[in-house]
Amino acid sequence: MRILALILVSCVLLWHQIRCESAEDDEELEISTPVTGQNAKVAESRLSAQIFAVIDHYKQPDPIGLPGAPVPDPMKIPPIKKTLTMTTLQMENVLAYGLSKFRIKFVKMDMKEMRVFAGVQVDKMTLVGNYTLNSLFSRSSGPFTVVLKDVFTQGNVTLGVERDGKIRTQDITMDSIFADMSMDFQNLGFMGAVFQSVVNSAPNLVFDAMKPFMLKEAYAKISTEVDSHLEKAIGDNVLPNSISPLDMAIAEGRKKVRAMGYDPFKVRDYNHTVGMFSMEMTNTWIIGVSSFYRVGNMTVTMENNTVTIRTQVGTQQIKGSTQWELSVGNGMVTRGGRAQFTVEHIKMTSAMSQSLDVRNRPVIKDLQMELGNIQVRTEGAGTLDYLIEFAVNILPNLLRYQIMDAIENPAKTRVQEELNKIDVEKFIRQKLPEFEKMGLKMDFDFQF
Numbered sequence: 001m002r003i004l005a006l007i008l009v010s011c012v013l014l015w016h017q018i019r020c021e022s023a024e025d026d027e028e029l030e031i032s033t034p035v036t037g038q039n040a041k042v043a044e045s046r047l048s049a050q051i052f053a054v055i056d057h058y059k060q061p062d063p064i065g066l067p068g069a070p071v072p073d074p075m076k077i078p079p080i081k082k083t084l085t086m087t088t089l090q091m092e093n094v095l096a097y098g099l100s101k102f103r104i105k106f107v108k109m110d111m112k113e114m115r116v117f118a119g120v121q122v123d124k125m126t127l128v129g130n131y132t133l134n135s136l137f138s139r140s141s142g143p144f145t146v147v148l149k150d151v152f153t154q155g156n157v158t159l160g161v162e163r164d165g166k167i168r169t170q171d172i173t174m175d176s177i178f179a180d181m182s183m184d185f186q187n188l189g190f191m192g193a194v195f196q197s198v199v200n201s202a203p204n205l206v207f208d209a210m211k212p213f214m215l216k217e218a219y220a221k222i223s224t225e226v227d228s229h230l231e232k233a234i235g236d237n238v239l240p241n242s243i244s245p246l247d248m249a250i251a252e253g254r255k256k257v258r259a260m261g262y263d264p265f266k267v268r269d270y271n272h273t274v275g276m277f278s279m280e281m282t283n284t285w286i287i288g289v290s291s292f293y294r295v296g297n298m299t300v301t302m303e304n305n306t307v308t309i310r311t312q313v314g315t316q317q318i319k320g321s322t323q324w325e326l327s328v329g330n331g332m333v334t335r336g337g338r339a340q341f342t343v344e345h346i347k348m349t350s351a352m353s354q355s356l357d358v359r360n361r362p363v364i365k366d367l368q369m370e371l372g373n374i375q376v377r378t379e380g381a382g383t384l385d386y387l388i389e390f391a392v393n394i395l396p397n398l399l400r401y402q403i404m405d406a407i408e409n410p411a412k413t414r415v416q417e418e419l420n421k422i423d424v425e426k427f428i429r430q431k432l433p434e435f436e437k438m439g440l441k442m443d444f445d446f447q448f
Contacts (some may be wrong), residue, residue: 048432055425058305058356065100073100075214077127082209087135091144094129094210098122105152107302111246112294114159114167122151125178127210131185142187148207150179157222159230165238167230167245169223174215178207247294250313254290263290267322276329284322291316295347305356308365314347317372324378338379344372358425367412369404 053067065071074095082089105119127146133139155174159167239245257263267284296312325336351366 051432052429055358055428059359063305064103069100071100071102073097075099077210078213080209080213087133090132092130094127096125096127096214098125104302109300111298111300112244114245116157119152119154124149125151133188138189140187140189142185144183144185147182148178149181152177157226161239161241161245163241165240167239168227172219172222174218176211176215181207246298250292250294254292257290263287265289278327280325281322284320286318286320288316288318306353307356308351308353310351312349314345316345318343318346339376341374341376343374346371354424358428362419362422362424364412364415364419367408367415369408369411371404
C-alpha cells in the first residue's frame with residue numbers, strides 16, 4: 001500500500017510539474033495573451049492549492065480544461081503568408097479562442113524509456129483575424145473567421161540523462177488534426193469563387209498554414225517548462241546515464257525497504273486446523289524481500305479520467321525459517337521443530353487503477369504471480385522429516401500452476417479489501433502540505 005500511495009502521489013506531482021508554469025518563466029516566455037481570471041489565481045497559488053483545485057475539478061461528470069493550466073485563451077498567432085494557386089494569402093492579428101476548453105483524452109508514460117504520449121481534444125476552436133488576398137488581377141482584404149470542430153492534438157515527449165547528469169527533454173513531436181472546418185472571409189468580391197474553389201480542393205490549407213506557428217510555440221513552452229521543473233526537482237543531484245532513472249528509483253526503494261526494517265521481515269503467527277489435525281507456525285522470518293528488481297516495463301496511463309499503473313517486478317532468492325508445531329487429536333500427540341525454506345524467485349505482474357475522482361477507491365485490475373522452485377528442510381519431526389520434505393518440496397513444484405491459480409484470486413481479493421480502506425482524497429489533503437515542507441524525506445504510510 002505504501003508503494004502504491006507513493007507512486008500515485010508522485011505521478012500527480014510529476015504531471016503537475018510538467019503542466020504548470022512558474023510566474024518567472026511567464027514573464028520571459030509569454031508571447032501571447034496572458035493567462036487571466038480564475039486560472040491565473042490558481043496558477044499563482046501554492047502546489048497543494050493547485051492540486052486540491054484539480055481534485056475538485058475531476059469530481060465533475062465531464063471535466064473540461066484544467067485549473068491553473070498555463071493555456072492562454074485567446075492565443076496570439078504571428079502573421080502568416082501562404083502562396084496559393086495564382087494568389088497570395090496573408091493573415092494578421094490572428095487570435096485562437098477555445099484552447100483552454102480542452103479534454104485530456106489519454107496520457108501514457110513509459111517509465112523505462114522515459115517517454116510520455118498524450119492526446120488532447122478541443123471540441124471547438126475559433127480563429128479570427130484580418131486577411132489580405134492578392135492576385136494578378138485584384139486585391140481583397142477584410143476580417144475572417146475560421147471555426148474548427150474536434151481538434152485533436154497528440155504529442156510525444158522523450159526525456160534523457162545528458163552528460164552533465166541532468167534529465168532534459170531530448171525530443172518533442174506534435175501534430176494536430178480536426179474533424180470539420182467552416183470559414184467566413186468577408187469582402188472577397190471577385191476572388192470569392194476562385195478562393196472558394198481552392199479551399200474546397202484543399203480544406204486543410206488554412207489550418208496547415210497556421211499549424212507550424214502554433215506548434216512552434218508549444219514546442220518552446222513544453223521544452224522550457226519540463227527542463228525547468230526537472231532541474232528544480234533534481235537540484236544538485238547528478239544521475240548516471242548508464243542506468244535508467246526508473247532502475248535507480250527501484251534501487252533507492254530497496255534501500256528504503258531495508259531502512260524501514262522490512263528485510264528481514266517477520267510474518268504474523270499462523271494457526272490452521274483441519275479436522276483432528278492442527279498446525280501452528282510461529283516466529284517466522286523472511287529474508288530477501290528487498291531484492292526486488294524490474295522484470296519488465298512499468299507504465300502509467302490516464303484514460304477515461306482513470307489512472308492505471310502496470311508493474312512487473314521480481315525478487316532474487318527468498319530465504320526463511322519458521323517454528324512449527326503439529327498437533328493431532330486436540331493435543332494428544334504433538335510434534336514440533338524448525339523449518340528452513342527457500343524460494344528461487346517470486347515474480348509479480350500487477351495493474352492498479354485510480355479514478356481521478358478521488359472519492360472513489362483504488363481498484364486492482366490484475367494480479368499474476370509466479371513462484372520459482374521451493375525447497376524446505378525440517379528439523380525435529382524425526383521420521384516425519386522425510387515425509388514432510390517430500391510433500392513440501394515435490395508436490396508444490398509439480399503442481400505449481402494449480403497452486404498459483406488457487407492463490408492469485410484470494411490474494412487479489414485480499415488486496416482489494418485493503419485498498420477499499422484507503423480514503424485517497426483524505427490522504428492527499430493530509431499529506432500534500434507535509435510534502436511541500438519535507439519533500440522526499442516524507443514517509444507515506446497507511447495504517448489499517
